[in-house]
Amino acid sequence: MYLAVLTIRFLPEETRKMLEQVDLTRKLSKAVYRAWMPRLRDQLYTLQKASWDARIPVVILFEGWDAAGKGTTIQALTRRLDPRGFKLYPIREARTYEKKHPWLWRFWLKIPAYGEWAIFDRSWYGRVLVERVEHITPKRLWRQAYDDIVDFERALADDGALIFKFFLHISKKEQKRRFKKLLKDPLTAWHVAPEDWEHHKKYEKYALATEEMLARTETEWGPWTLVPATNRRYTRTLVFYTILKKLAARLQSMDALPRQWTPLPDLDTVVSLPPQEALEFIGVETAPEEAAPPPKAESTPDGAAPPKAESAPQEAVPAENSPQTE
């Protein structure tokens, strides 16, 4: 394991341009998204229950540019999960009492219990991203952080945890476009803080830090998923798809895959096909009604009817027309 980190000590030319190789034009059509998403959500709910039964701890972390869509992607993810089965941790700079401990202490406290999901909006990678670029942490310490992180993730993975690491990538231009759009509407302007513009100016510095992070912390137990985040439909679909695929594979190896599981159609194929063919490939004839009821809420205490159809249009509207973007 240490060999892997040692050989990446000097970044070769090819890896240094990982971010540039991301195809930021990737997108998913509205029709396919609307048809496929409900099914993906159902499958996610099913596998969440299965991972609880199988006592698999799951770590999902989101890194990425400001305004890339981490927050809204997490919202989409957690909206249909059983709230008892996951914990969501928004991570910012360490607080005073957290600085009185080794830097990973505050993350060790948040690791998931067996069967639980721990979702991180920003994570320990802040040490080698914002803390590096803004000089919050001395060089010696963030240099060492790569090894600390690899050790940490390996300890979790050896104990059975599934680790998902998503980096939501957008171009500098796209970031500027989104900031401007957010600022236009007073209801969303709060999303853009003054320091976000400062970070925007340092885009190249952050890109370099990101490249090094991706190179030094890419492991077989903790692989990175570089998400082209320009198109929010594609972003969410890729995130759901990645989680479902790996979780299903793990459950299958444990003979714990639920009986009603249907295999996932290949995402790259779906994206490459024109909408009508993509829909056939997935296995739906037409997009379902807007008002399709969400999956049965088994957790309603008094056996009341599942939430009615009006909740579905409510979420369709934000997905489409909200000024609050990705």
Added chain:
Amino acid sequence: MLNQVDLTLSLDKETYKRELLRYQLALHDLGYQAYVQQRPVVMVFEGWDAAGKGGAIKRVTERLDPRGYMVHSIAAPKGDDAEHHYLWRFWRRLPEAGQIAIFDRSWYGRVMVERVEGFCTQAEWQRAYREINAFERQLVDYGTVLFKFWMHISKDEQLRRFEERAADPIKQWKLTDEDWRNREKWDLYYDAVEEMLLKTSTHLAPWTIVEGNDKHYARVKVLRTLVNDLSKALDYNPFRKRK
């Protein structure tokens, strides 16, 4: 390694009383210094049943400011502790900067009792050495002053102490069936301890083997080690002449 330990080392009562007090007061001074310098201090006590872990801890804390330390008695994990990675319950109990945490049994249980009794798989305790070293490296990197004591007694001495406890109505509760069962596996534990000392004694976090057959000697050795190593780590001499 363990067969080279000189278990005949002892201390007479007068010297014991004098040295104990001297080191306890120095330790109090150093405890405050750790607080001022905002360094965490972690002391791990491992050893045979009846080797004197509890007694040593008692003498260590006797003259410490009670607000500055916590003692964690570690046993089989229950509740939330059992629902997480085995190191989670230790990360939770680490002291903040300036505080002292004393562990009566510790994460080393993984490579001792859990290994011998089969509470974890072989793969799990075999990779534990590396995980423990990485864990301790992170503590020391942050600035923690880390102590690891192995309280060592001979097999005969253990029997003598067990029988003494069995006969003493005030201390009978300390002796359980489990102690006798563990004793039957002495050789297995011996091998586990040897491997542990070999694989987890690092430059940054060395083990201190305490010759425990004589309780007086053992306690003074523990205190002397704490005072000497803390003085070095904090660059502070508790015995300096005060005006």
